[in-house]
Amino acid sequence: MVKQAKMSEEQQCQDGYTYRIRRMEPHDIHAVMMLDRLVFSDPWPESAYTQEIYFNPLACYFVLEFTQAMPHRRWPWKPRNNTLIGFAGMRIEQTRGHISTLAIHQDWRGMGFGELLLITALQQTMAMKASAVMLEVRPTNTPARNLYAKYRFIPIGRHTRYYQDGEDALLLEVPHLDADYAQQLAEYRQLVEKRIQERLSTQDPLSS
Ligand SMILES: CC(C)(COP(=O)(O)OP(=O)(O)OC[C@H]1O[C@@H](n2cnc3c(N)ncnc32)[C@H](O)[C@@H]1OP(=O)(O)O)[C@@H](O)C(=O)NCCC(=O)NCCS
Numbered sequence: 558m559v560k561q562a563k564m565s566e567e568q569q570c571q572d573g574y575t576y577r578i579r580r581m582e583p584h585d586i587h588a589v590m591m592l593d594r595l596v597f598s599d600p601w602p603e604s605a606y607t608q609e610i611y612f613n614p615l616a617c618y619f620v621l622e623f624t625q626a627m628p629h630r631r632w633p634w635k636p637r638n639n640t641l642i643g644f645a646g647m648r649i650e651q652t653r654g655h656i657s658t659l660a661i662h663q664d665w666r667g668m669g670f671g672e673l674l675l676i677t678a679l680q681q682t683m684a685m686k687a688s689a690v691m692l693e694v695r696p697t698n699t700p701a702r703n704l705y706a707k708y709r710f711i712p713i714g715r716h717t718r719y720y721q722d723g724e725d726a727l728l729l730e731v732p733h734l735d736a737d738y739a740q741q742l743a744e745y746r747q748l749v750e751k752r753i754q755e756r757l758s759t760q761d762p763l764s765s
Pocket of ligand 1: 659661666667669670671672703704
């Protein structure tokens with residue numbers, strides 16, 4: 558039985574915004590793939606999600622969704638449905654965690670959601686007793702590299718021509734997942750949740 562890290566409580570903000578992070582379910586795969594295609598030039602095939610969710614007991618995937626009416630002009634036809642705006646995944650490989658994916662819809666970037674999903678994946682990695690965690694990132698991906706640097710990822714290598722367009726991948730790692738790191742994750746989580754609440758409260762969703 559895989560131990561479950563804390564996920565976000567449903568967060569109720571002013572003006573009816575409510576969001577939560579929960580485990581990705583098979584019925585989410587379609588929406589996740591749509592977002593994956595919007596965000597990445599080399600999105601995963603459905604089989605990759607199916608493999609991870611159905612057949613890999615050492616993998617955990619998360620989605621971030623709004624759970625109430627979203628008065629956003631990009632989704633006026635779906636006012637009452639849940640709206641998935643981000644996802645993240647991790648798996649354990651031997652004793653090391655691997656953050657396998659992370660994405661936020663472009664309309665909702667810069668508010669703390671990417672950080673909150675990364676914290677969730679890192680806390681899950683620690684709950685599953687990994688001693689270290691790694692990931693791949695494009696050298697040109699400044700937002701992601703800054704985010705990972707904030708969480709003490711350091712460069713440990715490079716995969717040549719890793720991505721389909723020929724760009725290399727940098728390998729980043731947090732070499733020691735210890736009590737101090739867990740404490741930092743918990744503190745950052747509180748700060749990020751507060752920041753998101755504040756930003757959602759002041760955001761005019763119809764102006765973006
Ligand atoms: C990377 C990504 C997930 C960040 O999500 P986000 O919700 O926009 O990021 P947050 O608002 O949580 O920001 C967290 C940190 O990321 C960094 N960051 C985010 N956006 C940034 C930007 N435009 N420029 C520089 N740094 C940025 C900062 O360090 C920031 O911390 P700070 O607010 O204390 O400065 C998002 O940009 C994304 O989905 N990008 C496309 C997919 C991708 O590249 N995924 C990673 C693959 S390895």
